[in-house]
Amino acid sequence: xxxxxxxxxxxxxxxxxxxxxxxxxxxxxxxxxxxxxxxxxxxxxxxxxxxxxxxxxxxxxxxxxxxxxxxxxxxxxxxxxxxxxxxxxxxxxxxxxxxxxxxxxxxxxxxxxxxxxxxxxxxxxxxxxxxxxxxxxxxxxxxxxxxxxxxxxxxxxxxxxxx
Numbered sequence: 001x002x003x004x005x006x007x008x009x010x011x012x013x014x015x016x017x018x019x020x021x022x023x024x025x026x027x028x029x030x031x032x033x034x035x036x037x038x039x040x041x042x043x044x045x046x047x048x049x050x051x052x053x054x055x056x057x058x059x060x061x062x063x064x065x066x067x068x069x070x071x072x073x074x075x076x077x078x079x080x081x082x083x084x085x086x087x088x089x090x091x092x093x094x095x096x097x098x099x100x101x102x103x104x105x106x107x108x109x110x111x112x113x114x115x116x117x118x119x120x121x122x123x124x125x126x127x128x129x130x131x132x133x134x135x136x137x138x139x140x141x142x143x144x145x146x147x148x149x150x151x152x153x154x155x156x157x158x159x160x161x162x163x
Contacts, residue, residue: 009090022043
């Protein structure tokens with residue numbers, strides 16, 4: 001995996017920017033949640049300061065991963081396109097204080113470090129962008145579902161057969 005390490009606070013102070021494309025196969029945690037390790041994640045991280053002057057990273061991920069549909073249990077291509085703002089605190093206490101001051105659920109506050117692995121942030125964002133219950137919009141082979149539905153016998157129908 002690309003081991004880009006940044007000093008998060010210096011990166012924000014200098015309005016730094018990094019971007020790249022990383023294969024899903026190189027992201028071990030993400031690959032575990034996928035049907036296979038094919039696909040790539042395009043990412044970009046930009047440093048800066050928020051409206052209140054706190055250092056922040058803007059992180060974007062996009063790409064296509066193979067997931068298993070929970071309805072028909074077949075793989076399908078799922079498109080990721082996610083962006084988030086990460087405000088940085090120097091420690092847990094400062095991060096908690098910033099979170100209270102900002103009071104915005106759409107902004108995450110994390111503890112920044114002087115040696116932050118960009119790929120960890122990218123993989124975290126890709127994992128958070130995955131659906132809780134992956135499914136096709138319309139399953140390609142609905143006959144399996146129809147068979148499963150028709151095979152269900154109502155318990156009351158079974159009791160009628162005992163008469």
